[in-house]
Amino acid sequence: MTYNKKGIEDIDVTGKKVLVRCDFNVPLEDGKITDDNRIVGALPTIKHLLSKKAKIILCSHMGRPKGEFNMKYTLEPVAGRLAELLGVKVTLAADVIGEDAKSKAAALKSGEILLLENVRFHKEEEKNDPDFSKELASLAEIYVNDAFGTAHRAHASTAGVADYLPAVCGYLIQKEIAVMGKALSDPKRPFVAILGGAKVSDKIGVINNLLEKVDTIIVGGGMAYTFEKATGGNIGKSLCELDKLDMAKDLLEKAKKNGVNFLLPIDTVCAKEFANEAEQAIYNTNDIPDDWMGLDIGPKTIKAFSDALKGAGTIVWNGPMGVFEFDNFANGTKAVAQAVAESGAISIIGGGDSAAAVEKFGFADKITHISTGGGASLEFLEGLELPGIACLNEKN
Numbered sequence: 001m002t003y004n005k006k007g008i009e010d011i012d013v014t015g016k017k018v019l020v021r022c023d024f025n026v027p028l029e030d031g032k033i034t035d036d037n038r039i040v041g042a043l044p045t046i047k048h049l050l051s052k053k054a055k056i057i058l059c060s061h062m063g064r065p066k067g068e069f070n071m072k073y074t075l076e077p078v079a080g081r082l083a084e085l086l087g088v089k090v091t092l093a094a095d096v097i098g099e100d101a102k103s104k105a106a107a108l109k110s111g112e113i114l115l116l117e118n119v120r121f122h123k124e125e126e127k128n129d130p131d132f133s134k135e136l137a138s139l140a141e142i143y144v145n146d147a148f149g150t151a152h153r154a155h156a157s158t159a160g161v162a163d164y165l166p167a168v169c170g171y172l173i174q175k176e177i178a179v180m181g182k183a184l185s186d187p188k189r190p191f192v193a194i195l196g197g198a199k200v201s202d203k204i205g206v207i208n209n210l211l212e213k214v215d216t217i218i219v220g221g222g223m224a225y226t227f228e229k230a231t232g233g234n235i236g237k238s239l240c241e242l243d244k245l246d247m248a249k250d251l252l253e254k255a256k257k258n259g260v261n262f263l264l265p266i267d268t269v270c271a272k273e274f275a276n277e278a279e280q281a282i283y284n285t286n287d288i289p290d291d292w293m294g295l296d297i298g299p300k301t302i303k304a305f306s307d308a309l310k311g312a313g314t315i316v317w318n319g320p321m322g323v324f325e326f327d328n329f330a331n332g333t334k335a336v337a338q339a340v341a342e343s344g345a346i347s348i349i350g351g352g353d354s355a356a357a358v359e360k361f362g363f364a365d366k367i368t369h370i371s372t373g374g375g376a377s378l379e380f381l382e383g384l385e386l387p388g389i390a391c392l393n394e395k396n
């Protein structure tokens with residue numbers, strides 16, 4: 001999917017009321033933000049609007065309040081952190097399209113910032129209700145979508161609102177689609193994709209699409225055992241999706257036909273129980289005893305995968321190589337993170353767990369692009385249209 005959408009520099013925002021959909025869905029512990037990456041990610045767009053003296057109305061979702069006002073999910077901590085980061089006052093409205101939001105939006109002056117309450121306090125948000133979208137749109141004159149993390153959802157604040165206002169993308173979405181779009185349409189070769197995580201079923205579409213584009217595909221993590229079983233291996237009690245064996249065979253066949261090098265784990269760090277402290281043993285991945293399960297890639301696999309990453313031109317990575325939340329089974333994910341960081345390739349991490357892994361192991365600053373959207377980046381890599389981007393105005 002290639003996009004040619006207007007950005008915030010393609011529209012005159014000077015002095016205008018601009019509604020910006022951000023992804024401020026940050027993790028909280030006891031009401032305190034534990035990771036403000038998503039807020040930091042929205043700053044370039046907000047700073048641009050401030051420099052143009054726009055009247056800025058920000059909105060976002062937070063958690064899953066299930067369509068009801070629930071102050072457990074208030075955006076108040078976000079307003080505080082944003083004000084600290086910008087050095088500018090950020091006013092929080094008590095509602096989204098209610099009296100408070102309307103009067104505060106109407107009174108906004110140039111260079112001021114209003115943050116609406118959690119858009120998911122209304123069930124109409126996730127239903128993409130046209131009346132709700134229209135009400136939201138009536139607060140502003142221009143709509144900017146900068147929430148890449150929810151761009152794969154057609155909700156009122158991510159898509160519906162664009163029916164009623166001139167609609168452009170912010171810097172964050174622009175960057176996400178530029179980097180990932182280039183990787184898919186014109187990658188520096190060799191192009192290597194690494195896929196891992198628990199479920200093959202979540203990633204069949206991505207593998208299928210990438211098999212048209214990459215030179216090498218590396219599959220690790222729990223999903224690798226379905227492929228191994230499909231080729232007749234004994235995988236013990238490792239994760240396996242029996243209803244996906246034929247699909248796995250088809251994907252291996254497609255790789256052969258397309259001349260794509262398809263790498264699976266040669267050896268596996270196994271345990272009898274799913275626990276960090278469990279006794280470990282290393283077995284060949286196609287010969288795991290019945291009462292053992294694979295929880296991480298083994299040393300021969302680490303070497304093979306790392307070698308495949310040396311000299312890569314572009315690397316896309318989504319999903320851990322093992323149960324990296326357990327320190328004793330994190331070695332494979334850490335080694336792959338290191339190999340990606342040291343490869344010198346244009347490296348793109350597709351959000352979610354692999355983003356958490358490169359952060360945890362201290363390689364984040366050596367990665368070209370860490371996507372802010374796990375689900376959205378997967379759908380992008382799958383070649384699907386993202387409604388939150390498709391709804392924006394085309395560049396002339």
Ligand code: AMP
Nearest residue numbers: 197198199221222294295319322323324
């Ligand atoms: P996903 O959401 O599909 O990307 O999967 C991420 C999860 O997969 C992480 O929580 C990992 O702990 C888990 N995972 C990775 N490898 C394995 C494995 N070999 N067995 C069980 N779970 C795994």
